[in-house]
Amino acid sequence: xxxxxxxxxxxxxxxxxxxxxxxxxxxxxxxxxxxxxxxxxxxxxxxxxxxxxxxxxxxxxxxxxxxxxxxxx
Amino acid sequence: xxxxxxxxxxxxxxxxxxxxxxxxxxxxxxxxxxxxxxxxxxxxxxxxxxxxxxxxxxxxxxxxxxxxxxxxxxxxxxxxxxxxxxxxxxxxxxxxxxxxxxxxxxxxxxxxxxxxxxxxxxxxxxxxxxxxxxxxxxxxxxxxxxxxxxxxxxxxxxxxxxxxxxxxxxxxxxxxxxxxxxxxxxxxxxxxxxxxxxxxxxxxx
Numbered sequence: 001x002x003x004x005x006x007x008x009x010x011x012x013x014x015x016x017x018x019x020x021x022x023x024x025x026x027x028x029x030x031x032x033x034x035x036x037x038x039x040x041x042x043x044x045x046x047x048x049x050x051x052x053x054x055x056x057x058x059x060x061x062x063x064x065x066x067x068x069x070x071x072x073x
Numbered sequence: 074x075x076x077x078x079x080x081x082x083x084x085x086x087x088x089x090x091x092x093x094x095x096x097x098x099x100x101x102x103x104x105x106x107x108x109x110x111x112x113x114x115x116x117x118x119x120x121x122x123x124x125x126x127x128x129x130x131x132x133x134x135x136x137x138x139x140x141x142x143x144x145x146x147x148x149x150x151x152x153x154x155x156x157x158x159x160x161x162x163x164x165x166x167x168x169x170x171x172x173x174x175x176x177x178x179x180x181x182x183x184x185x186x187x188x189x190x191x192x193x194x195x196x197x198x199x200x201x202x203x204x205x206x207x208x209x210x211x212x213x214x215x216x217x218x219x220x221x222x223x224x225x226x227x228x229x230x231x232x233x234x235x236x237x238x239x240x241x242x243x244x245x246x247x248x249x250x251x252x253x254x255x256x257x258x259x260x261x262x263x264x265x266x267x268x269x270x271x272x273x274x275x276x277x278x
Contacts, residue, residue: 043184046220057248
């Protein structure tokens with residue numbers, strides 16, 4: 001996954017949540033902060049761990065993960 | 074978690090012996106077996122092995138990696154995709170090939186290429202090998218599923234079903250909602266949300 005793809009997932013997750021901020025966790029968080037010179041292993045993965053800012057019941061996490069994400073080529 | 078008590082119960086079931094008979098055959102006291110069954114005493118591996126031998130059973134100990142919640146979710150989704158593969162291989166393989174083409178074209182820099190090449194080999198190979206990778210918990214399969222070519226195979230409803238299997242109980246306990254209520258809420262939100270299209274690059278499963 002590259003930075004553009006991550007941005008797409010973040011936008012799509014914000015859309016479905018109706019919120020303007022999400023948290024990116026796991027190795028893909030490095031893409032958000034250090035888009036250049038990342039280890040190959042980070043770029044190989046096409047999964048991102050995205051979470052809502054406030055989600056005590058984890059219902060929002062379920063909502064984010066229940067969606068298949070596609071990016072326009 | 075497997076306990077000595079559940080292993081002992083399995084040995085009794087498999088052998089058809091009573092506790093007393095199994096104890097006699099294993100050269101153990103009946104009182105020890107009662108203590109193992111009730112969790113008051115830990116038999117240790119060598120004693121369990123002796124009990125298994127006496128019950129004409131093999132004791133198989135498996136080391137299973139502990140999957141992270143995202144890995145559990147991806148595994149559940151692929152378990153369902155493996156079922157779809159069994160039901161309608163032509164459709165699933167056609168979608169995988171289409172996704173792999175799209176993913177290769179957009180994989181600028183070829184970072185995902187090792188995963189994509191491995192998936193292509195599996196998609197072109199025996200179906201059993203492909204299905205095994207979909208449901209395996211080994212490290213290579215867990216890594217491979219991070220670049221899955223099966224986006225779009227599952228409907229929203231099927232995705233939700235798989236995710237409720239991996240996360241449903243935890244969310245139900247925290248939210249105080251039933252699984253049916255959670256499922257319905259997710260379906261309603263999907264119906265209201267703008268949809269994404271299949272003619273674009275898949276990201277994730």
